[in-house]
Each structure stands twice: as structure tokens, then as C-alpha cells.
Amino acid sequence: MDSQLKLLVEESPDAILVADREGIIRYWNRGAELIFGYTASEAVGKSLDLIIPENLRGRHWEGYWQVMSSGETKYKTGLLSAPGQRRDGSRVSLQFSMIMLRDEAGAMLGCGTVMRDVTAQWEKEKKLREQLADCQAKLPVSAGEL
């Protein structure tokens, strides 16, 4: 079964990656290649900054060091949302997990993540919000929910 799980991870269309305690990318699958535009040989060994938009790096690393030093995260079962940056500089809306990786003695090795590109969904929802705001602006005052 282990070889099948490895194949599943390698071939997943979701970006699956592992970073070590220092935030250096140690594993990068096919989905990450598709979503971000870097091959595994280009990404492995680089900092996660590779895919973090510059204006979000400060906040990212503050959280990352805290999680790595404390071994605790508040996102155990939930999913996070944040924009990522592709090779061509464009933004991608990501929804992702954060999975703590420890050795058998419990020492932190780094973290893993499963990232899904939710740009299309995000844009669909944004368009609906805009259409709703436009419509509400056209309503006569008496028909509005005042």
C-alpha cells in the first residue's frame, strides 16, 4: 500500500508539498508543478518564498516560526485560505491544510500541505457578490430591507 500512496501523492492534481523546519521545500509533486509552474528540481531546496507573494511573507514567516518552535497549530482539522504566486508572477487563490510532521520521538521535522487552486470558485463567488450589490443599489428604497 505504501507504494500506492506514494504514487497517489506524486500524481495528485492538488499541490502536495513538504517543507522542513527552516521553511525549505523538501518535496514537490506533479500538482505543485501544474499549479505554480516550477518543476520539482527547480523548487526542492528553495525557500517557501518561491510561492508566497512578497507582501505576505512577513506574516507567513511569523506564523511559521511560531508553529515550528511550539509544535502547535490552531489549524489542526481546518483549512486555510491565502493567495499564492505562480512562476509567471500571477496570483492563485489557494485553500490548504497544514500538517505537522514529527519524527518518532515527537521532534518537529517540518510541515506538509495539500493545496487546492480555488481561483475559479473564488471568482465565481466574487462575481455573485458584485451582481447582488449592483441589484441592491437599483432597488427602490421602499422595497429595500431597511
Place this chain on the structure above:
Amino acid sequence: MDSQLKLLVEESPDAILVADREGIIRYWNRGAELIFGYTASEAVGKSLDLIIPENLRGRHWEGYWQVMSSGETKYKTGLLSAPGQRRDGSRVSLQFSMIMLRDEAGAMLGCGTVMRDVTAQWEKEKKLREQLADCQAKLPVSAGEL
């Protein structure tokens, strides 16, 4: 790295599972336990029918046998959407990948999937659509887009 990938898969909040050529569940991670409400020991060895709503089973298996016999799927890089069924009978909206698993000689072993519970997003979008329809119904005809 293999042991870290295995840990990542085991602990992922996404449901990650493997089914064999016959559609029998062979691997079931922590996320699948959380989303569907069955433990790994309850799910492994059972048919995928465990999580497929009854009215969708015919369509599911038709597609499944076709993929297993042809070794081809049209969903190589994309994501599928379908409702699943939890242990308590309630529905869950799922967005998932389908990853072909083959042995080294290329023979089909089954398939793997990474499933994300998108029920909350789905409901948010549905509510927006309803609000928009309600608003459009209240618009004076002259302000409508006729």
C-alpha cells in the same frame, strides 16, 4: 521522505483514500474518518458504496468500471464534484481528484482520491444565488435587464 509523505497522507484533514479495481476501499486516512464518520477499520474492505448516496451508485459504477477497464479517465488534471454520504445518512458536498494507480508494468491496480468537504462553500454560494434571485424579482421592470 517516504515516511514523511506517509504521515502527511495519514494526518491530512482531506479525505484520502484508495480503492482497488473492484471498488473495494483499501486505504482510508484520518480526514476520511472525520468527513464520513467511519474509522479505517470499519471502512477498509468495504465497497465504495459506503459513502455513495444510493441514487448515485448506478452512475458511479458505470464510470468506475469504464475507467478500470480502459485505464483512461477524462479527469486527469481536473477536479470532480459530487455529493457523498456520511455515516449518519447526511449528505456532504465533495470536490475530489481521481488518480489512476498502476503497477510498474502499467496494469491498473485501482484509484486514489483526495476529497475535500466543500459543503460550507457550496451553501454560501447557494445563499448568494438565492439573494440575487430575490433581489432581481423585486426590481421594477424598467430597471431590470430586459
